[in-house]
Amino acid sequence: MSLGLFNGSSRSHRSHGLFGGSVESQLSDIRDEIAELAALLAKRGNKASGLVRHRAHDLRGQAESSLGDLMGTAEHVVADLRHRYGDTGREVSRTVRRHPVATLGAVAAVGLIAAALLRR
Incomplete structure (x- = not known):
């Protein structure tokens, strides 16, 4: 007679299973471990999300600062071009x-050259 897991002759095997506990208690332990794992993953996910949000905030600040510098430079270039255009005029x-x-x-020479180029 064999004393395996599926042998119905031994009540002690059915109540304690292979590892000394009932199936219900083993399932309960597994559920608890899964809950702990889910909590740990949620905690790490929240931490990673916070780090990403912080980094995105920093990058946005840098981009806004760079954009402000670029706009200031563009305004200086436009002002310089206006000044030069006014001088040229x-x-x-x-x-x-x-x-x-x-x-x-x-002006007549430029007109003749333009007319010759447009005919082609």
């Missing part, structure tokens, strides 16, 4: 007043 006006015939000749 004044210089062109001065040249046209000093040399009106030469200006008309230059």
